[in-house]
Ligand code: NDP
């Protein structure tokens with residue numbers, strides 16, 4: 001039986017690599033749904049090749065263009081946010097890959113879980129914003145949350161066969177990004193072109209900036225808390241510039257398991273889609289003799305403020321992770337728009353977190369309100385800088 005997959009965000013970095021995995025394993029997977037926000041041309045091309053039953057284009061203005069190209073093939077075309085959230089409920093889906101960027105992933109992920117679909121989770125922001133709600137919902141509906149993020153996939157792989165053994169701690173590895181070793185004076189001058197050049201991974205623009213500020217690692221700390229049910233002090237971050245060890249688990253006897261390989265997102269994507277099976281793949285193999293040294297160092301949390309800000313948000317809990325996520329999305333967009341400097345990203349987040357009212361036990365409506373409020377406050381803070 002083929003696993004029938006819905007790919008939300010199929011035109012992005014994760015989405016296109018997921019389609020490479022699907023194309024390489026036609027006997028294992030078929031595609032039921034593809035979605036994009038505004039890249040209609042690529043969405044049409046993908047749909048012609050993979051023949052989903054439905055596609056969604058986020059931008060409603062592009063619907064007629066996509067419809068014209070795909071309805072002769074019998075592919076249904078819908079547009080807009082509500083269509084994206086309800087398409088995941090369809091009967092011909094076994095698994096939903098959430099490869100959307102940012103807060104936009106939250107509602108479709110909730111609806112997919114409520115419809116009983118297993119989730120291959122790339123969209124880490126969903127767990128950052130509402131980790132408690134999402135994990136409770138997944139338990140209630142007995143669906144699996146399979147990590148796609150390479151670090152979390154590494155931890156998940158290290159935990160296979162260890163059900164009865166508690167985790168003492170996990171060690172998330174971080175490449176350190178393009179500005180590792182730089183000081184604040186240097187960072188005050190960096191351009192978006194420099195920040196968009198990641199040393200080891202080619203990814204979407206938002207996560208690439210998050211990697212440069214270390215916010216990506218902060219978001220991953222929060223993601224790990226919810227995926228693996230950890231306390232904040234059970235999560236360590238170590239900078240490992242070669243990105244060969246994708247993360248580690250330490251057990252109560254002191255033994256540490258690591259998952260390794262060349263940095264290639266197709267591997268964790270394929271592991272999540274194929275779970276529990278490992279499928280054959282021709283991805284380039286890691287050769288130890290080509291890497292005489294794998295190095296490790298402490299993250300510089302005085303220079304890269306977003307990482308401690310994320311740890312603080314996790315420790316305080318409530319709506320604070322949701323607030324810093326929204327502030328970060330606004331600040332990163334402003335940086336990419338040349339409105340604020342690199343160091344001001346952290347300033348916007350920190351000041352926004354101090355201004356938005358704290359909600360101790362948020363429900364879904366509180367998350368929506370906190371996200372809206374944080375975006376408004378963050379936009380004002382950006383405006384004050386411009
Ligand atoms: P991209 O920016 O490359 O792709 C995002 C996808 O989502 C595109 O298909 C885009 O459509 C669509 N999209 C963008 N905005 C919206 C919106 N508001 N509503 C609906 N759809 C939208 O992102 P990545 O693939 O890099 O990242 C996706 C997720 O995976 C992120 O949460 C990221 O943190 C996570 N991740 C990514 C990794 C990577 O290697 N790239 C590694 C680990 C995690 P369109 O193309 O039309 O704009």
Ligand code: MG
Nearest residue numbers: 149150151220
């Ligand atoms: Mg990652």
